[in-house]
Amino acid sequence: MTDDDTNRPWYREPWPWVLIAIPGITILWSIFLILFSMEQHVSMVEDDYYDEGMGINRELSRDIEAANLGLSGRVSFTDGERLDILLESPERRNWERLEVELTHATLGDRDQTTIAQRVGEGRYRARIQPLSDGRWYIDIRNTGNDWRLRGALKTPLEEPLTLQPIREARQQ
Missing domain, CATH: 1.20.5 (Single alpha-helices involved in coiled-coils or other helix-helix interfaces)
Incomplete structure (x- = not known):
């Protein structure tokens, strides 16, 4: 050294x-x-999860009303930009317009809300943005928000989707 x-x-x-x-x-x-x-903004996380969870219990009344009316629906997509809805009810009720909400399972920025116009007896049509492949949730209700039909679909949708009130509403 x-x-x-x-x-x-x-x-x-x-x-x-x-x-x-x-x-x-x-x-x-x-x-x-x-x-x-x-x-970064994470759209999947709800700020007030407790209120959202309690809201599920409050919203069940609209499903019960759909069951009481005997509503069921069939949804199909044409050309990827047109949504066709067939509502079936024992009393043949016809609303002029329906509100349709399409919610992506994970990407909140792709959610869509549109109005479906009546085009015939129990038939409704709406224009939508093309849906990306994946899991989507659909929520159909009248403009008065008295009832609703909900369901889940996976795009691309190859055959029409049938919507019925949730099981809990049909049992009451």
């Missing part, structure tokens, strides 16, 4: 800097991840 090696200050050695760099890089990476996560 030379006399120069023993008298070198610690900051001239490479190993202390390597050991200091590891936690330093970790801290910088953590700050970056925190800032990045604060800028």
Whole structure:
């Protein structure tokens, strides 16, 4: 060993800097991840999950009303941009318009709401944006929001989807 090696200050050695760099890089990476996560909006997470959960119980009355009316529906897509609905009811009720909500299972920015106009006895038609492949939920209701029919579909839809009131509503 030379006399120069023993008298070198610690900051001239490479190993202390390597050991200091590891936690330093970790801290910088953590700050970056925190800032990045604060800028991102996650549409799948509901802010007030308790109220949303309690809302499920309140909304059951619309399903019960659909069951009391004896409603059922059949939904099909034409050309990917037209939604055809056939509503069946023992009393042949006809509403002028229906509200249709299409909700993507995971991507909230693809959700759609549209109005279906009556085109015949129990038949309704609406224009929609083309649906991407995947799982979707459909919610059909009258404009007074008195009843609703819900269902799940997987696109591309090869045969018409049948909608009926949920089982709990039919039992009451």
